[in-house]
Amino acid sequence: MSVSNRISEFNLRPGRMLTKKYEVLELLGKGWEGEVYKISERSTGIERAAKMFYPHRNPGDKTAKVYARKLHKLRHCPMIIQYHNREEIFFRRIAITVLISEYVEGERLCDFLNRQRGKRLTPFEAVHLLHTLACGIEQIHQLREYHGDLHTENIIVNHYGLDFELKLIDFYNWPSPKSENIQTDIVDMVRVFYDVLGGARHYAKQDRLVKDICCGLKQGLILKKFPTASHLIEHLECMEW
Numbered sequence: 001m002s003v004s005n006r007i008s009e010f011n012l013r014p015g016r017m018l019t020k021k022y023e024v025l026e027l028l029g030k031g032w033e034g035e036v037y038k039i040s041e042r043s044t045g046i047e048r049a050a051k052m053f054y055p056h057r058n059p060g061d062k063t064a065k066v067y068a069r070k071l072h073k074l075r076h077c078p079m080i081i082q083y084h085n086r087e088e089i090f091f092r093r094i095a096i097t098v099l100i101s102e103y104v105e106g107e108r109l110c111d112f113l114n115r116q117r118g119k120r121l122t123p124f125e126a127v128h129l130l131h132t133l134a135c136g137i138e139q140i141h142q143l144r145e146y147h148g149d150l151h152t153e154n155i156i157v158n159h160y161g162l163d164f165e166l167k168l169i170d171f172y173n174w175p176s177p178k179s180e181n182i183q184t185d186i187v188d189m190v191r192v193f194y195d196v197l198g199g200a201r202h203y204a205k206q207d208r209l210v211k212d213i214c215c216g217l218k219q220g221l222i223l224k225k226f227p228t229a230s231h232l233i234e235h236l237e238c239m240e241w
Contacts, residue, residue: 006056010035010091017042018098019087022050031170033057033067038103047103048084055094064097066173071101074145079136079168104167106158113152113196120198123210124241130193130213131236132164137185138229146181148172150188152195186226187219209239 009030016024022039025047029036034053041048053064064086071083087098113119121129133155140146147154149172159165194214197206203214213235215221226232 007054007091007094007096010052010096012037012052018050018089021087022048022100024050029169033063036169039100049081049101049103050087051099051101052089053097053099055096058097061097063173064099067171068099070145070171070173074140074143077136077139077143079139079166081167081169104156104158106156106167108153109155109157109166109192109196110152112157112160118198120202121196123197123207126193126196126210127213127236127239129164129166129196130189131233132166133189133192134229134232134236136166136168137189138233141182141185141229146185147188148181148184150185150192152192155192182228183219183223186229186232187222189229189232190214190222190226191217209241 012024012027012035014024014026018024018039021042023042025038025040027035028038028049034051034057037050037052039048039050040046051067058064068083068086071080074080075082081104082102084100084102087100089096089098113121133150137147137150147168149170150168154168154170156167156169157164158167190213194203194217197203197210203211206214215225226235
């Protein structure tokens, strides 16, 4: 595909039909690979999510296939959004792959934080969030998979009460998982913990228990202390406040 024919955005308007089966409701987000829309299944009214891939980011349909297969492989992990099926539409006479998955109520962690007092969590809340996240990532790693791009914009807070319920979106896809990818997830989880506590602005005043987890955000120290998600979970469950 020539550079001139590359699609940089779809910009679908609410009400547009996809394959005569789905109605576009709203844009949920944009990323490097494409755009995600909230849609309604015309025959049932059930709301779903549709990920549309930019053709130049999906040569030979390989990116979409890897993504769909990863979601299918991880379908028994509660933190993973459930994949349904693949569709194809034409946009400017170009075939576009669309992956249909469940639509999850909730909000991105970054938006959730903006509604909190001081736009951050208390250490007690942050530890609970990190524990929930680590338990979900542990299941993914046990299947020899990884997320690869964990940050506050790729985590959805589905429910918050006595504990957090989280969903993960926007997996990063390398051709095959390697130990470095799994290590990246561990470091990124600690970074998320650091960020939800207010980041650099509040770090100096944090309790020793917080700093023992963050390890100054030094990758080598984090991986030495938490070589696996299981080690991080054990540390959190054995903490004495």
